[in-house]
Amino acid sequence: VIELTREYRFAASHRLHSHQLSQDANRETYGKCNNPYGHGHNYRVLVTVAGEIDKKWGRVVDVTRLDSVVRQAIIEPMDHRHLNDEVPEFARLVPTTENLADVVDARLRAAWPADLPALRRVRIFETRNNTFEIGHV
Amino acid sequence: VIELTREYRFAASHRLHSHQLSQDANRETYGKCNNPYGHGHNYRVLVTVAGEIDKKWGRVVDVTRLDSVVRQAIIEPMDHRHLNDEVPEFARLVPTTENLADVVDARLRAAWPADLPALRRVRIFETRNNTFEIGHV
Amino acid sequence: VIELTREYRFAASHRLHSHQLSQDANRETYGKCNNPYGHGHNYRVLVTVAGEIDKKWGRVVDVTRLDSVVRQAIIEPMDHRHLNDEVPEFARLVPTTENLADVVDARLRAAWPADLPALRRVRIFETRNNTFEIGHV
Amino acid sequence: VIELTREYRFAASHRLHSHQLSQDANRETYGKCNNPYGHGHNYRVLVTVAGEIDKKWGRVVDVTRLDSVVRQAIIEPMDHRHLNDEVPEFARLVPTTENLADVVDARLRAAWPADLPALRRVRIFETRNNTFEIGHV
Amino acid sequence: VIELTREYRFAASHRLHSHQLSQDANRETYGKCNNPYGHGHNYRVLVTVAGEIDKKWGRVVDVTRLDSVVRQAIIEPMDHRHLNDEVPEFARLVPTTENLADVVDARLRAAWPADLPALRRVRIFETRNNTFEIGHV
Amino acid sequence: VIELTREYRFAASHRLHSHQLSQDANRETYGKCNNPYGHGHNYRVLVTVAGEIDKKWGRVVDVTRLDSVVRQAIIEPMDHRHLNDEVPEFARLVPTTENLADVVDARLRAAWPADLPALRRVRIFETRNNTFEIGHV
Numbered sequence: 001v002i003e004l005t006r007e008y009r010f011a012a013s014h015r016l017h018s019h020q021l022s023q024d025a026n027r028e029t030y031g032k033c034n035n036p037y038g039h040g041h042n043y044r045v046l047v048t049v050a051g052e053i054d055k056k057w058g059r060v061v062d063v064t065r066l067d068s069v070v071r072q073a074i075i076e077p078m079d080h081r082h083l084n085d086e087v088p089e090f091a092r093l094v095p096t097t098e099n100l101a102d103v104v105d106a107r108l109r110a111a112w113p114a115d116l117p118a119l120r121r122v123r124i125f126e127t128r129n130n131t132f133e134i135g136h137v
Numbered sequence: 138v139i140e141l142t143r144e145y146r147f148a149a150s151h152r153l154h155s156h157q158l159s160q161d162a163n164r165e166t167y168g169k170c171n172n173p174y175g176h177g178h179n180y181r182v183l184v185t186v187a188g189e190i191d192k193k194w195g196r197v198v199d200v201t202r203l204d205s206v207v208r209q210a211i212i213e214p215m216d217h218r219h220l221n222d223e224v225p226e227f228a229r230l231v232p233t234t235e236n237l238a239d240v241v242d243a244r245l246r247a248a249w250p251a252d253l254p255a256l257r258r259v260r261i262f263e264t265r266n267n268t269f270e271i272g273h274v
Numbered sequence: 275v276i277e278l279t280r281e282y283r284f285a286a287s288h289r290l291h292s293h294q295l296s297q298d299a300n301r302e303t304y305g306k307c308n309n310p311y312g313h314g315h316n317y318r319v320l321v322t323v324a325g326e327i328d329k330k331w332g333r334v335v336d337v338t339r340l341d342s343v344v345r346q347a348i349i350e351p352m353d354h355r356h357l358n359d360e361v362p363e364f365a366r367l368v369p370t371t372e373n374l375a376d377v378v379d380a381r382l383r384a385a386w387p388a389d390l391p392a393l394r395r396v397r398i399f400e401t402r403n404n405t406f407e408i409g410h411v
Numbered sequence: 412v413i414e415l416t417r418e419y420r421f422a423a424s425h426r427l428h429s430h431q432l433s434q435d436a437n438r439e440t441y442g443k444c445n446n447p448y449g450h451g452h453n454y455r456v457l458v459t460v461a462g463e464i465d466k467k468w469g470r471v472v473d474v475t476r477l478d479s480v481v482r483q484a485i486i487e488p489m490d491h492r493h494l495n496d497e498v499p500e501f502a503r504l505v506p507t508t509e510n511l512a513d514v515v516d517a518r519l520r521a522a523w524p525a526d527l528p529a530l531r532r533v534r535i536f537e538t539r540n541n542t543f544e545i546g547h548v
Numbered sequence: 549v550i551e552l553t554r555e556y557r558f559a560a561s562h563r564l565h566s567h568q569l570s571q572d573a574n575r576e577t578y579g580k581c582n583n584p585y586g587h588g589h590n591y592r593v594l595v596t597v598a599g600e601i602d603k604k605w606g607r608v609v610d611v612t613r614l615d616s617v618v619r620q621a622i623i624e625p626m627d628h629r630h631l632n633d634e635v636p637e638f639a640r641l642v643p644t645t646e647n648l649a650d651v652v653d654a655r656l657r658a659a660w661p662a663d664l665p666a667l668r669r670v671r672i673f674e675t676r677n678n679t680f681e682i683g684h685v
Numbered sequence: 686v687i688e689l690t691r692e693y694r695f696a697a698s699h700r701l702h703s704h705q706l707s708q709d710a711n712r713e714t715y716g717k718c719n720n721p722y723g724h725g726h727n728y729r730v731l732v733t734v735a736g737e738i739d740k741k742w743g744r745v746v747d748v749t750r751l752d753s754v755v756r757q758a759i760i761e762p763m764d765h766r767h768l769n770d771e772v773p774e775f776a777r778l779v780p781t782t783e784n785l786a787d788v789v790d791a792r793l794r795a796a797w798p799a800d801l802p803a804l805r806r807v808r809i810f811e812t813r814n815n816t817f818e819i820g821h822v
Contacts, residue, residue, distance in 0.1 A: 014177075056429060235550055355724060446634075448633045646687055679690045
């Protein structure tokens with residue numbers, strides 16, 4: 001079994017604001033991330049698939065197909081978007097990078113073609129100092 | 138003469154939309170960057186000062202003072218902000234990274250204490266593939 | 275379950291010298307790292323915690339508290355220090371990066387608040403070519 | 412148990428061409444990578460070993476010996492080489508990075524001295540966007 | 549005046565062999581780079597243009613046009629190619645990175661549209677340790 | 686004219702303490718960098734030479750000779766050393782990175798063979814956020 005990790009990138013804006021918290025609690029919890037005008041990041045998304053190497057063509061996955069899945073499920077709906085206003089999952093879910101990783105992972109699993117090798121892990125860099133990872137054994 | 142280049146970072150959102158262009162021209166010119174909800178970036182700002190090494194303490198600049206100038210002029214007003222809505226210069230100026238570099242440079246020059254060594258260069262990374270630089274001979 | 279990995283940095287000096295080896299064996303084993311005057315590194319420390327995303331505020335951990343634990347246990351006692359002379363564990367333990375990883379991990383576990391999500395992994399970059407990792411299943 | 416990951420690098424050329432596929436299928440499958448003149452990469456190889464820290468000298472592995480194993484098995488036969496023409500395994504095996512990871516892993520395991528700590532993982536970066544990893548539990 | 553530096557990448561193979569040197573002198577001069585089967589690199593090419601910011605749309609250059617010039621002059625003829633065998637300039641010119649920088653610079657200047665801002669600099673990374681730069685005042 | 690920039694690295698320790706300042710002034714000026722036990726860094730040194738491409742062998746400089754100059758003048762006397770105690774220039778000169786850049790530049794110029802292309806610039810990274818550069822027109 002071999003793993004391929006492929007990196008994708010998108011730029012988006014967001015605002016950290018929880019509908020389950022009061023205005024004051026939001027401000028205290030999220031600080032400047034609660035700014036109503038929002039702010040943004042260059043997100044790096046690392047997608048890992050795991051499978052056997054195909055004997056004939058020496059590949060673990062058809063990268064063109066993998067790219068197409070990621071582009072349709074993640075890049076097109078999120079790149080150059082405001083996560084709170086334009087990505088339905090965040091209409092009421094606060095777009096922390098934890099929740100973003102969860103949404104990216106759920107979207108990929110929902111869109112995953114049965115004949116692609118297994119999705120093993122999703123990892124998101126919010127800045128160079130913070131990464132979030134969700135894995136599947 | 139020695140140069141010190143120091144890196145700062147901030148995360149902001151923006152929308153590319155020129156008041157001098159029609160709605161259609163904006164869409165055609167800026168594409169997905171014209172999205173009315175905005176999007177964002179992690180900007181890296183490199184500030185270069187040039188001067189002589191102080192014989193006594195071996196430094197070209199008091200870094201604490203340099204940081205304070207940059208923090209007040211750039212980081213506090215721009216970090217975790219929406220450039221169009223919260224930075225006055227962009228009320229009518231389109232916040233491309235070219236114009237952002239120009240605004241950062243102008244703000245630093247306006248705030249620059251007379252006794253700091255000369256501001257030589259401002260460089261901004263929008264993504265890892267694009268950098269913009271304004272220099273002063 | 276989601277993992278957050280957060281990067282910290284500190285600059286320290288050390289000397290590789292084992293009290294269990296003769297002078298000659300020390301010189302042969304550690305080479306230029308045995309230099310009695312010491313040398314130093316910029317260490318990068320990656321701390322990984324694993325837990326569930328809090329439904330209400332969308333976070334796996336309160337980063338301010340995590341930073342405070344790491345700062346008190348690791349950064350303040352080790353940053354801009356000589357590991358052999360100023361960090362008690364290395365009074366008789368040779369400060370290889372293996373032992374440093376072990377000490378960092380032990381200090382974090384000892385200081386870990388019961389209500390923080392589990393400490394999953396500690397990883398240290400000594401240079402860009404060498405990393406050391408200690409994990410907990 | 413601690414893991415050490417050490418990075419090595421080599422520059423090589425290759426051509427993706429499978430003897431089990433027709434000329435047309437090769438062109439369709441590998442596109443520009445099937446170019447008969449070949450092309451090349453700077454490969455980064457990360458080798459991870461896992462073991463206990465030696466009490467006496469504070470190391471998990473003698474890095475000089477590890478380097479010697481990797482140099483003889485991988486760097487000397489592959490650096491500044493054409494993988495298809497000069498590395499015997501690729502005489503009939505298509506040198507995708509998946510197969511390269513497999514060959515690197517097999518060569519290391521075959522050459523591994525019994526008294527070195529266990530080889531845990533091999534990871535290869537083909538470009539900054541694609542990495543391939545083979546692990547051993 | 550502002551400078552934009554934009555990064556492009558291509559993967560190619562080459563062989564260092566000068567038609568002005570004997571077989572022995574080639575081997576001695578270029579060492580393993582003279583290997584007749586060739587080897588390869590991931591080249592990073594940084595192209596810098598300098599000009600004024602257009603008042604209306606806030607850009608120094610139309611990036612789509614810049615990309616198109618670089619793609620036609622450099623990326624398409626060099627990416628996934630063998631420089632000696634497939635890039636005419638290297639039929640008799642040894643493809644060191646110095647000469648590659650010179651060829652890339654000459655090709656860009658020859659293809660440069662009169663209405664694009666000036667080409668200021670070309671910089672090529674052969675590996676992370678070596679860069680070559682040609683500038684125009 | 687083409688420039689080659691080549692990167693070198695060394696790890697050293699130092700203590701910021703000026704013989705021209707009182708104990709208190711030292712503590713106030715250099716803060717934790719004044720710690721008497723010292724601390725350390727992984728320094729990256731970028732050396733830039735500028736010259737014409739040799740027609741015959743396509744190189745701007747014989748890299749083996751350049752490496753030898755840098756190794757003898759800089760790496761051997763400074764790598765795995767304590768700058769204050771083991772590098773004579775710092776016996777009474779405070780080893781800030783400004784002064785280190787100055788010493789590296791002076792040592793290279795003193796050792797520079799007349800037939801090597803001109804030394805154009807020395808640049809030192811102390812950490813990823815701070816670089817110091819000395820150039821020669």
